[in-house]
Amino acid sequence: MxxxxxxxxxDDAHARFKRARLAFGHGTTNARDEAVYxxxxxxxxxxxxxxxxxxxxxTATEHKxxxxxxxxxxxxxxxxxxxxxxxxxxxxxxxxxxxxxxxRSYIAELLRERLxxxxxxxxRIKRALDLCTGSGCLAVVLAKTxxxxxxxxxxISRAALAVARRNVATYHLQRRVRLLQADLFSALHGERYDLxxxxxxxxxxxxxxQLPREHLHEPRLALAGGSDGLDAxxxxxxxxxxxxxxxxxxxxxxxxxxxxLEAVFPHLPFVWPQTSGxxxxxxxxECRDLAGAAGAAAAAPRQASRASAAPRRR
Numbered sequence: 001m002x003x004x005x006x007x008x009x010x011d012d013a014h015a016r017f018k019r020a021r022l023a024f025g026h027g028t029t030n031a032r033d034e035a036v037y038x039x040x041x042x043x044x045x046x047x048x049x050x051x052x053x054x055x056x057x058x059t060a061t062e063h064k065x066x067x068x069x070x071x072x073x074x075x076x077x078x079x080x081x082x083x084x085x086x087x088x089x090x091x092x093x094x095x096x097x098x099x100x101x102x103x104r105s106y107i108a109e110l111l112r113e114r115l116x117x118x119x120x121x122x123x124r125i126k127r128a129l130d131l132c133t134g135s136g137c138l139a140v141v142l143a144k145t146x147x148x149x150x151x152x153x154x155x156i157s158r159a160a161l162a163v164a165r166r167n168v169a170t171y172h173l174q175r176r177v178r179l180l181q182a183d184l185f186s187a188l189h190g191e192r193y194d195l196x197x198x199x200x201x202x203x204x205x206x207x208x209x210q211l212p213r214e215h216l217h218e219p220r221l222a223l224a225g226g227s228d229g230l231d232a233x234x235x236x237x238x239x240x241x242x243x244x245x246x247x248x249x250x251x252x253x254x255x256x257x258x259x260x261l262e263a264v265f266p267h268l269p270f271v272w273p274q275t276s277g278x279x280x281x282x283x284x285x286e287c288r289d290l291a292g293a294a295g296a297a298a299a300a301p302r303q304a305s306r307a308s309a310a311p312r313r314r
Contacts, residue, residue: 004063007054009039013070023212026079026102027087034080038073041084042066077213087137092144094137094167099159101222103137105199106275106282107253111138111145115195118249118271118284124194125149129243131184131198131236132156134222136164136177138197143173151177152191154184157221184232185239192245199253200232201225229257230264237265237285237293244287253282268293 013035028034036050042065045053058066072083081087081102087094089108096102114122125146130139130153139153153168155161161179168177180187184200202225203211215223225231233254240250254261258272258280271284 003057005054006039006043006045006050006056006058009043009058009063009066010035010054013039013066016070016074020074022074022077023214025104026081026214027104028080034073035070038069038080038084039066041086042069047088078217079214082217087135089137089141092137092141092171094135094140095163095170096135097163098217099157099219100135100163101218103135105138105253106277107138107197107199107251108141109275110251110273110282111141114145115249115251118273119195122146123148127191127193127245128152128195129188129191129193129197130154131196132200132222132232133164133179134160134199136161136167136179138199139164139177139179140167140171140173142195142197143176144171146195149176149194152180152188152193153177154180154182154187156181156183157219160219160222184235185243188243192243192248194245194248195251196240196244196248197251198232198236200236202229202233202253202255202257204229228260228264229255230261233257233261234264237268237290240285241287241290241293244290246287248287250285250287250290251282256280258283265293 014032017031017034024030024034028037040047043058043062069083073080079102081096082098085095085097087096087103089103090112094103126149128142128146128149128151130142130151133139133153133155136153139151143151153164158181161181164179168174201223203223204225205227208224233252236252244250262270269289272279273282275281
């Protein structure tokens with residue numbers, strides 16, 4: 001076998017991914033980063049530490065393992081995270097499989113700063129809720145970010161909660177994170193929280209029909225948000241106030257749906273923090289700002305039909 005270095009493997013994978021015209025967006029956004037991730041994983045090298053290993057020669061076993069991952073990524077058009085059974089949010093590693101969508105969330109970026117300046121005293125967050133928890137990734141990050149908080153994590157999918165249970169156990173958070181099977185707030189009678197976060201399904205019907213093959217491996221239930229992508233968001237806005245404390249904060253990810261959402265709810269004073277995806281991905285509302293949400297939500301479907309033609313990105 002001709003001597004092959006880590007750099008050689010990455011360059012080869014990069015070229016093959018580009019020729020295959022793969023779609024990205026499940027932890028990486030381009031062919032080069034995907035090649036780096038898969039090669040480092042195959043060689044069992046630490047993520048984020050590429051430079052020291054570029055000139056390292058790989059063994060025959062490592063080479064075979066890397067080529068298999070690269071070939072599977074191209075042949076099956078499956079997200080890399082499902083091949084490696086792992087995904088990362090910042091410094092946190094999570095187990096994933098096809099029972100859950102691959103974790104990626106702009107909310108996780110905001111949690112790195114403890115939602116400052118919107119939450120001035122993190123120690124005051126005693127109860128938090130993660131709606132549509134999926135793999136449990138944001139629930140874990142919530143518990144790590146606010147160590148005084150007890151976290152409820154809700155998902156409608158029993159299969160997804162099995163994955164979440166595994167991730168919660170990995171971080172030894174069983175005593176602080178409670179997993180509940182429910183459709184949004186349906187099982188939370190009388191419960192109130194200082195902080196509610198949600199990354200609900202928000203892909204419109206039109207976009208669902210145009211998704212790349214990679215996205216079709218993910219649970220449809222976790223992606224499809226109705227004709228305009230806002231079905232779950234309407235319910236959250238209509239019901240959140242009764243589950244927030246007086247000074248509570250609601251944080252919801254909606255893709256790039258800012259214009260559409262503001263057209264449907266023109267009287268709500270949405271705050272749109274800056275994220276790596278822009279200022280149209282995540283909104284915040286305080287409990288006191290949600291008073292008019294119920295009426296607006298009832299009228300929303302008529303307005304939404306006009307907005308649903310606008311394309312959006314996931």
